[in-house]
Amino acid sequence: MGDSAGDSIHDYINYLQGIGVGYIWVKRKREELLDGIAGEIRACSRCELYHSRKNPVPGHGNPYCKLMLIGEAPGEKEDEQGLPFVGPSGMRLNLWLERIGLKRKDVFITNIVKCRPPHNRNPKPEEMKKCMEYLERQIRIIRPCLIVTLGKIAASVLLGVESVVRMRGNLFHYEGIKVIPTYHPSYVLRNPKREQEVFEDLDVIKEILEECDGSNG
Ligand code: URA
Numbered sequence: 001m002g003d004s005a006g007d008s009i010h011d012y013i014n015y016l017q018g019i020g021v022g023y024i025w026v027k028r029k030r031e032e033l034l035d036g037i038a039g040e041i042r043a044c045s046r047c048e049l050y051h052s053r054k055n056p057v058p059g060h061g062n063p064y065c066k067l068m069l070i071g072e073a074p075g076e077k078e079d080e081q082g083l084p085f086v087g088p089s090g091m092r093l094n095l096w097l098e099r100i101g102l103k104r105k106d107v108f109i110t111n112i113v114k115c116r117p118p119h120n121r122n123p124k125p126e127e128m129k130k131c132m133e134y135l136e137r138q139i140r141i142i143r144p145c146l147i148v149t150l151g152k153i154a155a156s157v158l159l160g161v162e163s164v165v166r167m168r169g170n171l172f173h174y175e176g177i178k179v180i181p182t183y184h185p186s187y188v189l190r191n192p193k194r195e196q197e198v199f200e201d202l203d204v205i206k207e208i209l210e211e212c213d214g215s216n217g
Helices: 005-018 032-044 078-081 088-099 125-142 153-161 184-191 192-211
Strands: 067-072 109-110 146-150 172-174 177-182
Touching: 005 146, 032 125, 067 125, 067 153, 088 184, 088 192, 109 125, 125 153, 125 184, 146 153, 146 192, 153 177, 184 192
Parallel strands: 067 109, 067 146, 146 177
Antiparallel strands: 172 177
């Protein structure tokens, strides 16, 4: 046997395989699984965005959250820091979270596309398609009680919803998980009159979160 814990575990697995144990179920923590995906994203070259990005933005937050928020793609500040929603949109998003009694540490935030599109252009369909597999795995690991999509792109990719104006605040499902679409904070920064509608959506979101049975933890 080796002298580190890792060596001991490997030796033990070899021993089990040696006596004919075919499958070994290893329960890994969510943080470990999400870190693994983040590592893959940091090394990703599936689409052309990897040429221009400074830092990929895998997502950040609480792996045991009830609420997961999904935006579109990193902007300039996010690209600099490798973290989601740290620019002006993020500041507005923080205020929305505060309104329902949440802090950033309570939620997990990520995007449809993990690398910044040049000059903040919309992500291309092939970029979203190639990146989506990361998000699908993140959602399956976290399995939050509720997902909130921010803006048109996240709503259309996840739900097939084309008009956030008409569908916002309504309840949808993605793989059995509740989803509420709302406006993107950057849209609200450009159209401040729309914020009242986000406040209405936040009331619905708060109510759903209060009804979560906590089984996600
Ligand atoms: N806009 C997004 O959609 N995502 C971010 O992370 C920042 C701005």
